[in-house]
Amino acid sequence: MFRFNIDFDFPVPIYRQVIQALRLEIISGRLKNGDQLPPIRELAKILKLNPNTVAKAYYTLEEEGFIESKRGSGNWVNYKNAKLDSLRKAMIEDEIRSFLERAFSLGATIEDVKNFIERYSKK
Amino acid sequence: MSQNIIEVKSLKVKVGKKKILDNTQIQFHKGESVVIAGRNGSGKSTFLRCLANVILPDQGQIIYGEGVSKGKIGFISDKLSLFENYSVKQGIDFHATVFDIKGFDYTLINELKLNLNQKIKNLSAGERTLYHLSLILAQKPEILLIDEIIHTIDPYLREKFLEAVIDLIDCCQTTVIMVNHTFSEIEKIPERVLVMEKGQFILDEKCENLGEKIKRVESPVEIPEEIPCIFKRELPFYKEYFVYPFEEELRKKFAYEYKELNLNEIVKAFVGGQYVKERIH
Numbered sequence: 001m002f003r004f005n006i007d008f009d010f011p012v013p014i015y016r017q018v019i020q021a022l023r024l025e026i027i028s029g030r031l032k033n034g035d036q037l038p039p040i041r042e043l044a045k046i047l048k049l050n051p052n053t054v055a056k057a058y059y060t061l062e063e064e065g066f067i068e069s070k071r072g073s074g075n076w077v078n079y080k081n082a083k084l085d086s087l088r089k090a091m092i093e094d095e096i097r098s099f100l101e102r103a104f105s106l107g108a109t110i111e112d113v114k115n116f117i118e119r120y121s122k123k
Numbered sequence: 124m125s126q127n128i129i130e131v132k133s134l135k136v137k138v139g140k141k142k143i144l145d146n147t148q149i150q151f152h153k154g155e156s157v158v159i160a161g162r163n164g165s166g167k168s169t170f171l172r173c174l175a176n177v178i179l180p181d182q183g184q185i186i187y188g189e190g191v192s193k194g195k196i197g198f199i200s201d202k203l204s205l206f207e208n209y210s211v212k213q214g215i216d217f218h219a220t221v222f223d224i225k226g227f228d229y230t231l232i233n234e235l236k237l238n239l240n241q242k243i244k245n246l247s248a249g250e251r252t253l254y255h256l257s258l259i260l261a262q263k264p265e266i267l268l269i270d271e272i273i274h275t276i277d278p279y280l281r282e283k284f285l286e287a288v289i290d291l292i293d294c295c296q297t298t299v300i301m302v303n304h305t306f307s308e309i310e311k312i313p314e315r316v317l318v319m320e321k322g323q324f325i326l327d328e329k330c331e332n333l334g335e336k337i338k339r340v341e342s343p344v345e346i347p348e349e350i351p352c353i354f355k356r357e358l359p360f361y362k363e364y365f366v367y368p369f370e371e372e373l374r375k376k377f378a379y380e381y382k383e384l385n386l387n388e389i390v391k392a393f394v395g396g397q398y399v400k401e402r403i404h
Binding site for chain 1: 294
């Protein structure tokens with residue numbers, strides 16, 4: 001578990017990167033409802049981060065309704081399916097938007113993109 | 124978080140006629156991790172030494188928060204003498220007696236497979252640092268000061284060093300203040316960045332906000348003067364401008380592509396800006 005990389009060259013704040021990585025773990029199903037997250041100190045040591053940064057990421061995920069922190073026993077994955085679906089949609093939309101931006105910047109038209117999609121979805 | 128653990132008031136240090144620290148003011152909060160960057164000779168190591176009580180300032184005051192006694196401030200530097208003729212064991216015993224430490228934690232020492240009978244002066248740079256760190260950790264410091272040590276030690280020991288510091292921050296809410304030129308491994312630890320120049324802080328920002336406040340613009344021609352620029356670099360095909368403080372308004376007024384930077388580039392821009400200004404004056 002937790003093979004994700006925190007990329008410091010990437011200008012997104014580190015705690016945001018941790019949140020994003022944990023959301024991906026949840027969406028992909030590698031982290032399931034009821035799974036326990038590593039203690040803050042352990043995740044900080046694995047990723048070589050400030051424990052305050054990890055704590056901030058856990059806290060935000062709790063606010064967003066993806067994890068639950070239980071006093072004295074740590075942090076647990078706990079989300080409602082509707083919540084996960086709306087996050088999944090938002091993340092897919094982000095991916096497609098940036099994919100289209102790159103394609104357009106290379107000079108592709110929307111027709112080109114449609115043709116490619118058709119061709120690749122047949123395979 | 125908002126509780127001040129160190130308050131520095133108009134600190135002045137002179138060496139000969141040269142002002143090293145010139146009216147330096149700053150506060151540090153309990154539990155935060157701060158990195159101080161700056162070019163060579165900007166005064167950052169002197170500043171750290173003042174915080175460590177290793178040198179006394181000519182003027183000014185350093186006020187420590189509640190519960191911070193001399194024994195609760197740890198200072199790691201490769202320039203310190205550590206009772207060189209003692210063996211590792213003698214050094215630890217002596218330290219434990221002076222600071223009344225019961226049950227010294229040998230974890231780090233054992234992980235390094237240090238021979239306890241070896242003399243301190245015969246340890247490698249990395250072994251010295253971790254030996255010193257384990258002495259300091261035993262005191263559960265409120266403040267840990269790290270002077271430019273991280274790149275004198277090998278990658279494996281660096282990892283051990285970082286893990287020990289992470290443990291310390293987590294268990295004791297220790298305030299960590301470090302001085303560094305290169306960011307490499309430590310770059311994910313600090314939450315706040317200070318840049319020092321001529322004994323004063325010219326930048327004081329939280330890491331997570333820095334990306335929003337400084338941007339890079341590439342342009343073949345000069346950019347308008349209304350865009351605040353701290354550092355300009357002339358490259359063969361274009362000029363590079365570092366914009367600070369950046370505001371969203373600028374996007375509307377001047378249609379450039381404002382590129383984001385990482386911490387290392389940001390610090391380089393600030394340090395570089397100081398060099399260039401120096402040459403102009």
